[in-house]
Amino acid sequence: MAECDAEWELCKENIQPLRQGRTISALHQALCQQQEGNHTALNQQKQAFESELRMYDGDDPLDVWVRYIKWTKQTFPQGGKESNLSVLLERAVMLFTADKRYHNDVRYVELWIEFTEGCSDPMDVFRYMQAQGIGTMQAALYIAWSEEHEKRGNLKMADRVFQDGVKCGAEPVDKLHAFHRALQARVCRQMMSSVTDPQRDEDDDEEEPQRSSLAELKAKGKKKAVVPINRANASAGYARGLQFKQPLGPKHNTRPVIFDENKVPETVPQEPKFEIWTAPPAARAKENEQKPEKWSNVKLPMKSRSGLSVAVPPPKPSFQPFVEEDDQPPAVTPCKINPAVNSVLSARKPCRLEQTPLKMLQERQLLMQTQTQEDGKSREQSMYCRDLVYSGATEFCFEELRAERYRQKHARPADHSTN
């Protein structure tokens, strides 16, 4: 016991704190299993969840997802790619976007909120949720949204979101009000401290994203030119010399778009208007949240693969990032990166947590749009149970499905043995 006790302490840096805490027994088990390298039990449980996802025929399919995700969070304390959590969340969230009965289900809304945490810009997701009517009756949405505004120092919007929530009659009201009271208290305290300590205000200003942070990373190793996009808050105040301030090269394999002076650049208002979002904006839209600033060094995100075939107009009025002509890097690495390195970079992209989920969602929505537009004229049709094979977080093969059905048939008199 004493040995296991120390286990969590030894691994404390590798345990992601959860909002709702962890059960210590699950933590012990997970850590001990990892140390022993005993993955069979884990895999079995995972497999059980996966097959349950596919075989479930009750009237609450979300339940399986919720349990699966909860299990994943407790079982993979360090999170990360291995846990597959981001994929799970993304799948779960996307699966039920069209399912009206879940739109104001607390569990579903909480999944969404958790999903936003992995996105580079939660704001867009929140707006998307609002447009779709997901969670508009849930206090949790407004609280998370408001918190996000608060985090960015936009207290007015934080308050506005709260008012919206009250207006919509989000439940539970008292939780919303309690949050608002806490928010007010925080704002008061902040104001008090900023009066007594004006130095702090300046510090806050410096937390604005600074692109130079990208360069700082790059300077350390040329081979590892992959830089996560929202580095901003990770390293505020790392302004480096100008020579580092060039784009990081073909991260997205697109040609830089030259700025057209005659076009008026679309300045984005600080307070977002609530338009109807047909699809959530691309992950890069993050920039729009911030004050207008320099647009050099910005590149268009790579066209999605599915979007290539059809010329679908982007769901949001897109703008062209401004790249100054003379801002081209003189003769430094980015231009010289050879295609081999390029492909390595692009191959790693899907692992990037903050970018893929939203993009995938958007892709899907785009696809659905084209479907309605073309009405299945030239669409692929799969002649196998595609949705069953791919519906979980991992792929199933036909044999697994068949085995599952076989097992189910034989275990019918007895209840589900898997769970």
Added chain:
Amino acid sequence: MSKTLKGITLKGSAELVAEFFSFGINSILYQRGIYPAETFTRVTQYDMSLHLTTDSKLKNYLTNVITQLKEWLFDCTVQKLVVVITCLETNEVLERWQFDIECDKAAKESGAPREKSIKAIQEEIRSVIRQVTATVTFLPLLETACAFDLLIYTDKDLQVPEQWEESGPQLIDQSEEVRLRSFTTSIHKVNSMVAYKRTNSM
């Protein structure tokens, strides 16, 4: 210096343990965000950086408690010290830090110093406080404003001093309990434990 070589007396032990509680409670209050982080200042103790409150009322309160505790430690009449963290609005107990104190009453009678260097004791204390800090890895986030309360369990026959009052144990129903490290001065032994509310929701 010569004192450390000789070992530890009851009085010294009581002082060490009381000091531990002073730093320990401050650490908990800081770590769990019971009081705003701005109201804490850093000090170096036990070879690590710890947070001490600068809030005068809180400081006063803690000094009072610790002084009283020291007395009881010296008398070997204290059994437990509990830091209870409750939700300010609903008064629901959310977290409970329990420190069981075992006093070696023989030391009171004999009065002879024990063989254990301060260094060794402080080393143990350090690891306890480290672990207290590390508990954030599994403790749930305290989402509401919280208050704290200190409970001290003493021997039954003890007179309750002024400014103190009797209280219930303030247990958490459906709690998850985690035993933390313990330390001993060879006269007082302190076992620590944290209990927190088990949440079934996501």
